[in-house]
Amino acid sequence: MYVIIAGAGKVGWNLARELLERGDEVTVIEQDRRRYLTVEQELEHAVQYGDATELWVLERAGIQRADLVVAVTGDDEDNLIICQVAKEKYLCERIIARCNNPRNLTHFKLLGIQPAVSATDLILRLIEHEVPRYGLVHLLDLPEERLEIIELVVGDGCKAAGRRVADLSLPEGVLVISVLRDGSGFVPGADSVVEAGDEVLIVLDPGLEGDITQLFVANGASGASA
């Protein structure tokens, strides 16, 4: 596989090293002269000096025959343009973009630059997983399919505790798919009773989390500490 990597920062350099070790052919493009000279001592001809947003630099690196273009500079605009040009002008089949500011992910999406990887976003998700707000964990988000699966612990004294699933008056688009109690799980029926301390898995349409939180989190437990 021939891979062009734009940006020889920590991400680009380490990525190049791993890919070369796997036996892939790699060209890294770096626009900072000093950084280029440093990286070149190790990567030798696998790194080229230049601005990867300039078409001739990409062409010199052989973008026409690249199987994959990875844009991992520290600048989101540059990563967007490099990937857009690779995909739409040079018809490169696979692109991967780094998104430094997670707020820019929406721009990558709008311009069809996917996948866009944001380390900040990944860490935020991990934090959410480790330190769940209101005891709610996102297990799966499928924004395209408009589906989420969340896990939460039923709070003491919340509206749902002690009630049958059928009596929860769950909003449309919400389904309790499993209940984990005392280490064993079951798929609840309409008559199953939800108890405080249960871990429940819920599948729902995006945007309904607020309603769910109200039902399953004890009154007053939400907000303040989050």
Place this chain on the structure above:
Amino acid sequence: MFVLVVGSGRVGSSVATSALRAGHTVSVLDEDPLSHERLDVELGRSWEDAGGRFTIGTALELDALTEAGIEEADVFIASTDGDNTNLVVAQLAHRRFDVPKVIARVLDPRRAAWYAEQGLHTICPTQIAIEQLEKAALEIG
């Protein structure tokens, strides 16, 4: 017309002041508060007193673009000092906010030409300089 200028350097601020003098509603977005002074100086009076709008923020921030009035803009001019910033923000203005007229300043002639082929209205000062220099040189020669 409502004209939104993103990037108020020499080019952006001049276009913004001419548009304001011509009676248009003009809003300027720039990350550097100093660019506001440039507007005052070029205009010869306070930008706000003359009816201009100014927002501090970076081009890719949706909140800043909204505050600057992108949703009402008839004309959008991307004139920051970064080609790629201009190309990205111009595409946002066009695709996300449906601004009727979007113009991006792009210094690199090849990128300007390719994006123009894709339907983006680009203006390339470098290309203009090349043509004028060629013309001037030949006239002298």
